[in-house]
Amino acid sequence: MEVGVGQGKGRKPATYEDIEALPVGWVGEIVEDLLYASPRPAVRHLQVASRLGILLGMPFELGPGGPGGWWFLDEPELHFGRDILVPDLAGWRRERLSEPPHDVPWLTQAPDWVCEVLSPSTEAKDRLRKLPVYHREGVRHVWLIDPARRSLEVYRHGSGGWEPGARHVGDVIARVEPFEAVALALDLLWLPRREAERGERTPSTR
Numbered sequence: 001m002e003v004g005v006g007q008g009k010g011r012k013p014a015t016y017e018d019i020e021a022l023p024v025g026w027v028g029e030i031v032e033d034l035l036y037a038s039p040r041p042a043v044r045h046l047q048v049a050s051r052l053g054i055l056l057g058m059p060f061e062l063g064p065g066g067p068g069g070w071w072f073l074d075e076p077e078l079h080f081g082r083d084i085l086v087p088d089l090a091g092w093r094r095e096r097l098s099e100p101p102h103d104v105p106w107l108t109q110a111p112d113w114v115c116e117v118l119s120p121s122t123e124a125k126d127r128l129r130k131l132p133v134y135h136r137e138g139v140r141h142v143w144l145i146d147p148a149r150r151s152l153e154v155y156r157h158g159s160g161g162w163e164p165g166a167r168h169v170g171d172v173i174a175r176v177e178p179f180e181a182v183a184l185a186l187d188l189l190w191l192p193r194r195e196a197e198r199g200e201r202t203p204s205t206r
Contacts, residue, residue: 019084027075030084031129038122044147045117048189049074049088052115052145055189056091059182067181069094070112077106080137085130089115110137113178118146131155135162141178150190152176 014035019028022037029036053074059066072091077084090111092100097109114134116126126144134142135157142162144153154165154176168174171187 013082016084027086028084029086029125029130030082031125031133033082036125036129041117041119044191045088045119047191048117048145048147049115051189053089055184056089056179060091060179065182071100073100073107076111078110079106079108080110080133083133085133087111087114087130088117110134110139112139113141113143114139115143115145118144131162143176145189147190150186152186 013033014030016030018035019030022028025040027038027040029038053072056070057072058064060068060070061072062068070091070093072089074089075086076090077086078090084106091113092109093112096112101107116122116130118126123146131142138157140157142155144155145151146153150170152168152174154167155162156165156177157163165177166174168176168186171185171190173183173185175182176184
């Protein structure tokens, strides 16, 4: 269950001390002075994020079979002024930030790309609360992945807000911005299904 704390007239803004006071294993975020606390995600959620990190990390961070030029972090804590966000995955172009800073508990440099894996308890927060902060801070691309619907939505930074890009659904192979240099087989992200139900991978036309 996700809870919002610090709401209501007369309540003081949430602080980092409120995050530190959460039960062990909970993830805390602060958006517009409100504390959002969520338990650790389910295995399906974790699997999608982990597999995506592998698929992108090999060609875009480590280099084999791809162009390199990026580095990625799982669940980094991002501090943007009073807002504290924890995306499922984030990536920085090395031309902007050559290496992740070491021995620090959080980062203040906005990523170039962020991915949020949606769940029923966090989808509204991810879409309505966190996306405006990412846009304000200059994140160039956001992916929203819904494991239940087996979908990936792409948003690119526009002058007036987020501009929707492609939406990919199912077991497709797609070139997804900003990582078009390498085709991404989305069926590798989802939980296994019986082989008879999987069918063949087909190129995405969306």
